[in-house]
Amino acid sequence: MRIAVIGAGALGGTFATLLARVGHDVTVTARGEGLAAIRADGIRLSGKFGDAQARPRALERLTEAPELTLVCTKAQDAAAAISDNAAFIDGSPVIVVQNGLDGVSTAERLLPRSDCFGALVIIAANYTEPGQVSVTTAAPTYLGRGTGPVDAATRAWQAVLGEAVPVVAIDNFVGAQWTKLIVNMLNAIPAITGMSVQAVVDHPGLRRVMTASMREAVRVGLKRGVRFGALQALGHRRLRLFSVLPLRLGQLLPLMMRVRMGDVPNLGSTQQSLRRGQRTEVDFLNGAVVREAGAAGVTAPVNALLAALVHEVEARGASLTPADVVARFDALPG
Structure with a gap:
């Protein structure tokens, strides 16, 4: 063919x-x-x-x-x-x-x-x-x-x-697209810090930020009336439960994803674009969560922050430290 x-x-x-x-x-x-x-x-x-x-x-x-x-x-x-x-x-x-x-x-x-x-x-x-x-x-x-x-x-x-x-x-492919969008919340922080996805998940502070971005994205999807599609071990019931868990317990989700990755460093697609000097797709990942939140009449401050930090790294040509990323997250209202 x-x-x-x-x-x-x-x-x-x-x-x-x-x-x-x-x-x-x-x-x-x-x-x-x-x-x-x-x-x-x-x-x-x-x-x-x-x-x-x-x-x-x-x-x-x-x-x-x-x-x-x-x-x-x-x-x-x-x-x-x-x-x-x-x-x-x-x-x-x-x-x-x-x-x-x-x-x-x-x-x-x-x-x-x-x-x-x-x-x-x-x-x-x-x-x-x-x-x-x-x-x-x-x-x-x-x-x-x-x-x-x-x-x-x-x-x-x-x-x-x-x-x-x-x-x-x-x-329900559209619902599965939303589920994959939650998986793609793995991409932004590695791009911001220059670390592998595994190293980000292993870092307690960064894992907390990543979990918050995922939970926020799920909550936005639910506000938009999305029924999340089944993708690997994720589906609507599990993600709906994840959306109401305390942040500390919700960190089990990125930890579960990290186990599936193995130990060969995964840079994530957003970081690969940065390393090649290309524009990233962050506006179609974290930025999509922000836009969908606006359509639902709510906000998505964590994903807005991560999108802004990726653009900051694009402009500066230099990574941010984990401590800086965590500090910016902790400074968000609420």
């Missing part, structure tokens, strides 16, 4: 390599050093899915229509990347592999003739250098669309992708 992967970073590189490994004809889009590296040496994948190398066709933008497209850009780049390639992908199936809440709706708006799906990825992968990706945590990818039960088209694409990576078709 002719498959296009738009955005050949950590996740795009992983999917492109694994799909090529099982025999698909893969084209990737990339820019700058990444494009040059893939054209010269292909994509080298190492880590939990095994070592593999693929030599996909590498372009700045597509020049022919694929049979399936995976959009693997960061959330802030999705609209531009989809628009750049719309002439060739509008009318064919598209799977948006992306954090945040808006990816599938953005694709549906820009590609009115396409059948659009979403994929939630729990895989942790580090883009170590252009053309090289290391997978530190192998996990299923969750595929679906809408708030209803899994449909036949989702099952069909599950079968295609499942040849390359473990894929689970899920009901």
Whole structure:
């Protein structure tokens, strides 16, 4: 099958390599050093899915229509990347592999003739250098669309992708997007401090801040009438309980997530963007919580603080100390 992967970073590189490994004809889009590296040496994948190398066709933008497209850009780049390639992908199936809440709706708006799906990825992968990706945590990818039960088209694409990576078709995909947003609260503090996700969770003060951001995000979702979808060991009942626990007890949630990560340092996608000198997707993660809170008539001060601190680090080019992050959190009203 002719498959296009738009955005050949950590996740795009992983999917492109694994799909090529099982025999698909893969084209990737990339820019700058990444494009040059893939054209010269292909994509080298190492880590939990095994070592593999693929030599996909590498372009700045597509020049022919694929049979399936995976959009693997960061959330802030999705609209531009989809628009750049719309002439060739509008009318064919598209799977948006992306954090945040808006990816599938953005694709549906820009590609009115396409059948659009979403994929939630729990895989942790580090883009170590252009053309090289290391997978530190192998996990299923969750595929679906809408708030209803899994449909036949989702099952069909599950079968295609499942040849390359473990894929689970899920009901209530929109609710699962919210659950993944809670998981993505792991990203901001590592980016702010320059620490791994594991080191942040191991730090008592930072773990307290992280837990507060997660609990706040769950409370906002509940205010918005969200029924959280099942994703790994998380679901609506567990997250609703988490939302009312004291902060001290709620810290069991990030500790549980940390156990699943293992000990290979996970930088988080936001920190990886910072290290490459790119804009981060914090406005589509913590910033999404702030916007949804406003729509619900409430505030989200913890997530607003973390989004502001990520932007501060972007501007300064230097990390903040754990003590500084905890002090800023402790200074929040209430």
